[in-house]
Amino acid sequence: MAFFLRRPFAITATLKQVPRASSTSLRAFHTTPLKRSANFFISKPVASPLSKSHNVFRATFRRNYMQPASPAVDSQTLRQRLLYGAGIFGATLVGINLIFNRETRTDGGMPQYERSYLNDTFLHTGLGIGIIGVAARALHMNGWSYRLMAANPWVVLGVGLVGSIGTMYGAMATNPENYIQKYALWGAFNVTQAMLLSPLMFLQPALLARAGLYTAGMMGSIAFVGATAKQEKYLYLGGPLLAGVAIVALSGLAPLVIPTTAARTLMWTENIWLYGGLAVFGGFTLYDVQKILHHARLAERGLIKKDPVNESISLELDFINIFVRMVQILGMSQNRRK
Structure with a gap:
């Protein structure tokens, strides 16, 4: 049941900006309507539905994520950014270890098995x-992302959930001694995730x-804490x-039930989805690592x-859900600096 609940969120985030091949832009989840450009009503040659969907999709993402090419960064600035990032990562690792890992293992360290x-x-x-990354890239280069974004989002979500959950539970239910079937279903599960995440x-x-x-x-960082903490400390x-x-x-x-006029409420739900989701799936990473050792x-x-x-599979789901939220948070940060 936990897997069933955890997987749809990454799919929902991936398909947030779903366009339709029409002249009217619909409001996506947690997104304000698109602004009409000055030449919106200029007559242009009629394009195919796929081309229209592509153009609307690109315009939508350009507003939220795509930014003009930034000027070249010199080596000194690049080094400063790398050092700054390494310092943040190191401080985060030390902080997490001090807060959540005060009681370490008392059995002399992690056994070999x-x-x-x-x-x-x-x-x-x-x-x-x-x-997932290689397959998503290959599918995108072959035009799968365009066709996916032009399709009905509810059909995509339904078929995606059936394929994702079906292959996942099939792989988990297969005996590990049946290598061919086990890895075939596991590979199908990964390809299914790639198909759904290719629009990224x-x-x-x-x-x-x-x-x-x-x-x-x-x-x-969280996996390190889970691996060195006291046995079964976080299984609760x-x-x-x-x-x-x-x-x-x-x-x-x-956003499916709250009216667009309730902007403050929608803002709070978006923050819960983003930052609350990061906390929840970070906790799942800690839980899954201790469960693996158990x-x-x-x-x-x-x-x-x-x-x-x-x-x-558990760790892959954690990674996908955290990654999708990281993408959205970084995109919003770039949009604010615009």
Whole structure:
């Protein structure tokens, strides 16, 4: 049930700016209507529906995310930015460790079987995220993103959920000894995520790279805390995090029922969806890492089978949900500096 609730939010964020092939711009989730340009009513040759959808989509994203090309940055400024980013990352890591990791393991450190299980899970997680990135890029270059954005968003959301949840539960239900079926379903799950997230390729590569770097840094810091903390210290977070996911879900669906005139309410729901979602899925990362170590101890005693593929799916979902929110936050930050 937790996976069912966690996955739709990334899909909703990805398809926030869905255009339609018409001359009227509709309001997307948490987005104000587009401003009409001065030459909006100038007569132009009739274009195909796909071309119209593409133009509307590009105009929509240009308002929220796309910015004019920035001037070249000299090496000194680049070094300063890198040092500034490294300092923030280091301070965040130290702060998280001091706040949430006051009680470390008392069993002499992580045993070899737990370390091996955790490393296998991280390997599958990185491989899965790499598959999603490569597949999303390939689909975008082949025109999939244009067709996806021109389609009915509710149909895309419904079919995407069925494909995503179906392949996910299929992979998790497959015996780990059945390698072919296990990895085939896992690969199909990753490709499904790529199909849904491919419209992000319309954004600036620098923006996506920064979001990916920040997501990796955030998850890496939290995973370090979960791996070195006292055994099963954060496993109690499962219930509260599930409740938090429900709140984030409702805030994401709020624009469907709240009128556009309630601007302040919509602003609050957007903040809950963005920053509350970051907190919730950061907590899920901490919970999932401790759950992986718990499963490693059970597998060592022969109570369950070792299955790093299933464990990696949880971390992949955490990464996707955090990454999508990072993209939106960075895009909003660029828009404010415009």
